[in-house]
Amino acid sequence: MLLETSYLQYAHPGQSMIAFPEIKVDKGEALLVLGKSGSGKTTLLNLLAGLLNPAKGEIKLDGVVLSSLTGQNLDLFRGKNIGIVFQKPHLITALNVNQNLELAHFFSKKKGQEISHLLSELGIGSKANSSVLTLSEGEAQRVSIARALANSPKLILADEPTSSLDDENTEKVVQLLKQQASKIGAALIIVTHDQRVKSHISNFIEVKSS
Amino acid sequence: MNLFKISWKYLTFRPLSTALNIVLLALGLAIITVLLLIQDQFEKKMNQDAEGIDLVVGAKGSPLQLILSSVYHIDFPTGNIKVEEAKRLSRNRLVKKIIPLALGDNFQGFRIVGTNHDYLELYDLTFSEGKAWEVPFEVVLGSEVAAKSGLKLGDEFASSHGISVGSHDHDQHNFVVSGILAPRGNVADRLILTSIESVWYTHDEEPESEDPITSQDSVPAGEFPQDTLATESEADHDAKFHQEVSKSGFPASDQDREVTTLLIQYRNPMAAIQLPRMINSGTGMQAASPSFEMSRLFEILGVGISLLQGLAFVLIGISGLGIFIALYNSLKERKYDLAILRAIGASRGQLLVLIFLEGLMLTFLGAVFGITLGHTFLWLAVSQSEQNVVAAIQPWIFLKQELWIIAYALGVGVLASIIPAWSAYQTSIAKQLTKA
Known part of the structure; x- marks a missing residue:
């Protein structure tokens, strides 16, 4: 198994404990995390990304227990092995498209996928030197996907990647994520409440806050 | 891509505020440069000319x-x-x-x-x-x-x-x-x-x-x-x-x-x-006696010099404050950026360096610009006056103390960046990213 979790629990300060179902995902597999808003989907994603520390249980990615890493090592491990696609693109506006992707290479100290090739595969090759302010919503989301893929991560996490996109773009984005994940042999986890995504990925777990 | 380049891109992304801060700092440092140069050369020259005359x-x-x-x-x-x-x-x-x-x-x-x-x-x-x-x-x-x-x-x-x-x-x-x-x-x-x-x-x-x-x-x-x-x-x-x-x-x-x-x-x-x-x-x-009269003259001029020095320090102080405010404000907009950087592998330390670099680059540019401005100003003053003592001042002599000006400016940069950098260091990524 590439990614395994066991008895994950987490409590936000002043709130009751959330218990998460076990997750097992292998290379090239995709998994949906479903649930109502406020159910703790995003919290699970943050846990998986090592952005939050679980109160109980552990996450094992490619044999490494995330909670055993701290500080700089954890940041670097995340940069090298986990690609995150956020709900909104959140590109660095001071940099152009190309530089936004170079950032991923720089901080992870890893020469992943070739940027121009990646961009043209995602259909935004012509935008490489554009300011990110000139991109449309769909284009920006694709750039943020490219950023998540730039280091050829082992795990791709996507947090409601389609919530602000129309049907056509939703379809494209999900397809892209699936294709790219299987191409680089990464596990793909999409957190969503978007029904349109379900038709593409059958494998799912549900998060319920108790 | 490296931290220098990222800081530089952030600086050039808001050119007006960057330029304003650089100019403010440069003005203060230019005054100090001019004072340094004049004081050094004047006193040297005055003593040299009076040598051997009791x-x-x-x-x-x-x-x-x-x-x-x-x-x-x-x-x-x-x-x-x-x-x-x-x-x-x-x-x-x-x-x-x-x-x-x-x-x-x-x-x-x-x-x-x-x-x-x-x-x-x-x-x-x-x-x-x-x-x-x-x-x-x-x-x-x-x-x-x-x-x-x-x-x-x-x-x-x-x-x-x-x-x-x-x-x-x-x-x-x-x-x-x-x-x-x-x-x-x-x-x-x-x-x-x-x-x-x-x-x-x-x-x-x-x-x-x-x-x-x-x-x-x-x-x-x-x-x-x-x-x-x-x-x-x-x-x-x-x-x-x-x-x-x-x-x-x-x-x-x-x-x-x-x-x-x-x-x-x-x-x-x-x-x-x-x-x-x-x-x-x-x-x-x-x-x-030349030595007695000249020390008397310097005593009189001293008041004016310390007044100018005071003005210079006020300018530098304001520019330091300006840099602090600029960094602090831009940090509010940038918390998300910083969280993203952390998400793609940047460590807390790197973010700290990033903010400090910005402050340091700003002040370094201000220092270089200020010193150049000071020398240019002196050069203008010298070229305007043909015969008097001012004409004897060489505007393109560089003093060791000017390195101190740069060090001083960088100190201002560090000081102005401490709070913003610390707050960048403290940023919780998960909180930032889920705020949306």
């Missing part, structure tokens, strides 16, 4: 004016003194050396100084061309005078009366350039040196009718009275003009002559106590 004796008046006019050749002379009286002083056992100066004429604003060869020795002057004056009306040009006037060896020119440009010309007898001095970096570079006889004879020559304004009893201080003894025969003239001038001490003369000031070296430390008092109370002359 006491200046001249007509009664302001002692500071006496020093300024006869050592630094800036202000107007206080008046003339009788040669007889000067000679009597030179026989005093406390006086080691006495150099008489006869001032009062100029050429294109460069002062003509009648003196003897001891003056050349005093400043250890050497010739780049030609030799010292031997007969009346031969002159030696300071290096700057030669460069600016374009006069060469053997060239002739007519002097003007007074010490500033625009007075009437002494066209009766031209001066001849006999030598040009090598640059020495002191006051001699801006002077035209000649014998005292030359200055005397220039004024003998003038027929009174040519200058109706300058009548004998209204001679301006320090300028030579138009001698009325224009009754000598032509033969007399010729003999006098081709006689060798005296090379040290006072020139011999059968008339009642005057000199402007005397530069005196003491024979022993006792002289410093006795001689000034003796001159000031026992003669019609005045004695002033």
Whole structure:
């Protein structure tokens, strides 16, 4: 198994404990995390990304227990092995498209996928030197996907990647994520409440806050 | 891509606020640079020019004016003194050396100084061309005078009366350039040196009718009275003009002559106590010590300098505050950026460095710009003033203290970045990212 979790629990300060179902995902597999808003989907994603520390249980990615890493090592491990696609693109506006992707290479100290090739595969090759302010919503989301893929991560996490996109773009984005994940042999986890995504990925777990 | 580049991109992403902060800081640092340069060079120059001169004796008046006019050749002379009286002083056992100066004429604003060869020795002057004056009306040009006037060896020119440009010309007898001095970096570079006889004879020559304004009893201080003894025969003239001038001490003369000031070296430390008092109370002359008068002058100027310094520090303080506010504000917009950077592998430390780099780059640019601005400003001031002391300042000399200016500016940068950098360090990524 590439990614395994066991008895994950987490409590936000002043709130009751959330218990998460076990997750097992292998290379090239995709998994949906479903649930109502406020159910703790995003919290699970943050846990998986090592952005939050679980109160109980552990996450094992490619044999490494995330909670055993701290500080700089954890940041670097995340940069090298986990690609995150956020709900909104959140590109660095001071940099152009190309530089936004170079950032991923720089901080992870890893020469992943070739940027121009990646961009043209995602259909935004012509935008490489554009300011990110000139991109449309769909284009920006694709750039943020490219950023998540730039280091050829082992795990791709996507947090409601389609919530602000129309049907056509939703379809494209999900397809892209699936294709790219299987191409680089990464596990793909999409957190969503978007029904349109379900038709593409059958494998799912549900998060319920108790 | 590296941290430098990212910081730089952030800076250039808001060019106006960046430019404003740089300019503010640069202005403050420019003032400090100018003050540093002026203080350093002024004091050095002032001390250098006064070296070997223990006491200046001249007509009664302001002692500071006496020093300024006869050592630094800036202000107007206080008046003339009788040669007889000067000679009597030179026989005093406390006086080691006495150099008489006869001032009062100029050429294109460069002062003509009648003196003897001891003056050349005093400043250890050497010739780049030609030799010292031997007969009346031969002159030696300071290096700057030669460069600016374009006069060469053997060239002739007519002097003007007074010490500033625009007075009437002494066209009766031209001066001849006999030598040009090598640059020495002191006051001699801006002077035209000649014998005292030359200055005397220039004024003998003038027929009174040519200058109706300058009548004998209204001679301006320090300028030579138009001698009325224009009754000598032509033969007399010729003999006098081709006689060798005296090379040290006072020139011999059968008339009642005057000199402007005397530069005196003491024979022993006792002289410093006795001689000034003796001159000031026992003669019609005045004695002033260059070191004393100059320290008095610096004391007076000090008030203005500390005022300017205060202004500079206020400017630097404001720019520091400006940088802090700019970083802090942009950080609010950038918390998300920072969270993203963490999500793609940046460590807390790298974000800390990123913010510090921004502050440091800003202040470093400000420092470099400020120092350049300071030098340029000084250069402008120098090129605007042709003859006075300011002209002697070299604007492109770089001092070690300027490195301190850079260090100081970087200190401001660090100080202004501490809080923003710390808050970047503290940013919780998960919280930022889920805020949406």
